[in-house]
Amino acid sequence: MIDRSKVLEVLRGYDLKNLRIGMIASHSALDTADGAVEENFKTLAVCQEGREKPYIKYFRAERDQKGNVITGMIDEVMMLKRFPDVLDPENQDILKEKNTLFVPNRSFTSYCGIDAVEDQFTLPLLGSRNLLRSEERGDKRDYYWLLEKAGLPYPEPIEAEDINQLVMVKLPHAVKTLERGFFTAASYEEYCQKADLLLRQNVIDQDGIELARIERYVIGPVFNLDYFYSPITKRIELIGIDWRFETSLDGHCRLPAPQQLTLNEQQINPEYTVCGHNSATLRESLLEKAFVLAEMYVEATQEYYKPGIIGPFCLQTCVDKDLNFYIYDVAPRIGGGTNVHMAVGHPYGNALWRTNMSTGRRLAREVRIALENDCLEQIVT
Ligand SMILES: Nc1ncnc2c1ncn2[C@@H]1O[C@H](COP(=O)(O)OP(=O)(O)O)[C@@H](O)[C@H]1O
Ligand SMILES: [Mg+2]
Numbered sequence: 001m002i003d004r005s006k007v008l009e010v011l012r013g014y015d016l017k018n019l020r021i022g023m024i025a026s027h028s029a030l031d032t033a034d035g036a037v038e039e040n041f042k043t044l045a046v047c048q049e050g051r052e053k054p055y056i057k058y059f060r061a062e063r064d065q066k067g068n069v070i071t072g073m074i075d076e077v078m079m080l081k082r083f084p085d086v087l088d089p090e091n092q093d094i095l096k097e098k099n100t101l102f103v104p105n106r107s108f109t110s111y112c113g114i115d116a117v118e119d120q121f122t123l124p125l126l127g128s129r130n131l132l133r134s135e136e137r138g139d140k141r142d143y144y145w146l147l148e149k150a151g152l153p154y155p156e157p158i159e160a161e162d163i164n165q166l167v168m169v170k171l172p173h174a175v176k177t178l179e180r181g182f183f184t185a186a187s188y189e190e191y192c193q194k195a196d197l198l199l200r201q202n203v204i205d206q207d208g209i210e211l212a213r214i215e216r217y218v219i220g221p222v223f224n225l226d227y228f229y230s231p232i233t234k235r236i237e238l239i240g241i242d243w244r245f246e247t248s249l250d251g252h253c254r255l256p257a258p259q260q261l262t263l264n265e266q267q268i269n270p271e272y273t274v275c276g277h278n279s280a281t282l283r284e285s286l287l288e289k290a291f292v293l294a295e296m297y298v299e300a301t302q303e304y305y306k307p308g309i310i311g312p313f314c315l316q317t318c319v320d321k322d323l324n325f326y327i328y329d330v331a332p333r334i335g336g337g338t339n340v341h342m343a344v345g346h347p348y349g350n351a352l353w354r355t356n357m358s359t360g361r362r363l364a365r366e367v368r369i370a371l372e373n374d375c376l377e378q379i380v381t
Contacts, residue, residue: 026107035360150300171208218318240346242337245276
């Protein structure tokens with residue numbers, strides 16, 4: 001892990017009147033940039049050739065002579081062959097010269113790798129650098145470990161031979177890198193049959209099967225709870241809630257049962273590739289529990305991953321028939337579904353802040369608050 005003093009040294013070299021918010025141009029970059037612009041920061045998107053259009057062309061910021069934004073929110077781009085090139089010292093230097101505070105999104109950690117994020121990337125990150133690793137399912141101190149320590153509810157693990165109810169088998173997709181090769185089973189027999197079929201179809205591979213996490217399938221709706229923890233005000237905020245469109249699962253759900261039964265071998269097993277998001281709220285009696293989950297998570301991060309969570313995080317939950325939450329995934333950073341509240345905010349964030357408040361904007365607001373209180377060091381790692 002990069003020594004904290006090194007990051008603070010970079011920060012001390014920054015012109016605080018000209019800070020810029022930067023991020024990998026993917027995942028939640030538009031929300032991050034939109035929020036930054038709302039809070040009067042310039043933005044910089046690190047683009048990869050072949051997937052740059054939304055950022056360099058369609059959401060590019062146009063400003064008037066006074067610097068007010070007329071359209072868009074991406075002020076500047078760094079064009080790279082591949083995202084991991086952002087790690088090159090020359091590129092890091094360019095970002096530093098532009099006084100860039102970097103927002104770590106999932107594309108940053110997935111494409112650049114956690115090791116490099118921890119050891120090579122010396123820009124100040126808006127968030128908790130050490131916690132990013134907890135997202136790597138299967139690591140020693142992964143999010144399941146942390147949930148256990150915190151006493152938070154998660155779907156219990158089940159051994160393949162012991163499957164006696166619907167389970168989710170979680171493993172990476174063999175071909176679509178960074179996607180999932182998840183499947184469900186309700187018995188050991190079904191597990192073996194499906195694993196065989198998916199192996200033959202190249203959806204999963206043997207390594208994946210051996211390292212897979214098998215856990216109880218929680219039957220119920222999915223809520224991604226998008227929170228924010230401010231180390232300055234020491235307050236937890238529920239900014240919004242999103243849920244996802246997943247292919248091909250959502251297509252399956254839109255088929256009547258007789259049609260589902262006609263699906264062939266290639267179509268029968270849904271995949272869980274996220275391809276969109278929607279907004280949601282919770283019934284009010286569940287909000288109490290939602291805040292308790294966040295309190296327990298924040299406290300556990302402060303105990304086991306000092307200094308603990310900084311800024312946005314997302315508890316990905318299912319609610320069962322008895323209205324119990326189960327956390328099946330944790331993003332210790334800006335969630336992937338926050339574009340759903342970009343520019344318009346979300347009922348909870350807006351109600352709290354009495355203005356449009358998205359996760360991206362809340363992040364930028366935290367920088368503003370830190371600047372006013374001369375404590376920027378508290379929110380970077
Ligand atoms: N235990 C579970 N019970 C029911 N559905 C689950 C469970 N775990 C995951 N899912 C489903 O699988 C999807 C992806 O799961 P997740 O653990 O978030 O994977 P990833 O780490 O790739 O984001 C979720 O959106 C949810 O629909
Ligand atoms: Mg997830």
